[in-house]
Amino acid sequence: MVSVLQACAALTALEQGRFLHGYILRRGLDSILPVMSTLITIIHCNVELAERASKRLFELEPRNAGNYVLLADIYAEAKMWDEVKRVKKLLEARELQKVPGRSWIEVKRKIYSFISVDEFNPHMEQLHALLAELSTEMKDRGYKPQTKVVLYDLDEEEKERIVLRHSEKLAVAFGLINTKRGETIRISKNLRLCEDCHYVTKFISKFTNREILVRNVNRFHHFRDGVCPCGDCW
Structure with a gap:
């Protein structure tokens, strides 16, 4: 499944990515960390789907600051500054440190x-x-x-x-x-x-x-x- 998702990303197949998002949920594959991590890189331009995928990532890896930063990046691209601030507050509340690039x-x-x-x-x-x-x-x-x-x-x-x-x-x-x-x-x-x-x-x-x-x-x-x-x- 991860290789299929990566192929979608390589081919800019966003519609296929959206289809796979639904498929993953129906099949219960959203508990597999590599699958969800790869999925969000495909659907990052769709805020609604990215929010859903991020929520699941937070459940799978609650202490991984990178997942929060990725969601903040998506909000920033959409100029949703209030949401960016909300994610930053989540990081602070959970005492997580952003990994520097x-x-x-x-x-x-x-x-x-x-x-x-x-x-x-x-x-x-x-x-x-x-x-x-x-x-x-x-x-x-x-x-x-x-x-x-x-x-x-x-x-x-x-x-x-x-x-x-x-x-x-x-x-x-x-x-x-x-x-x-x-x-x-x-x-x-x-x-x-x-x-x-x-x-x-x-x-x-x-x-x-x-x-x-x-x-x-x-x-x-x-x-x-x-x-x-x-x-x-x-």
């Missing part, structure tokens, strides 16, 4: 780790400069930062600054600087990619003529020439 890249047999806020990383100034340059280039070509993924009600400029410094973007920038031209960049991430990171990585793969492989918590993404096989639904 972290990305890893291997360069010359050494593993480098990145988080969005890291004052002690000696590479940050250089990485921020490159990302700012790429962001300007992307905006000239029609890119609009997907600031809806930011779970705080801030002004647009601050939201843009936050999304530009997500850990995956930092790892990609590090790979561009420290690998040979044309070399494939391979990254791992402990959370699901946000919409903006996915879009930006597609652009970078095309603009720099690089293949970029990203393994996140749910699946692989293979970016090449501005395209990812997931079809922008993951």
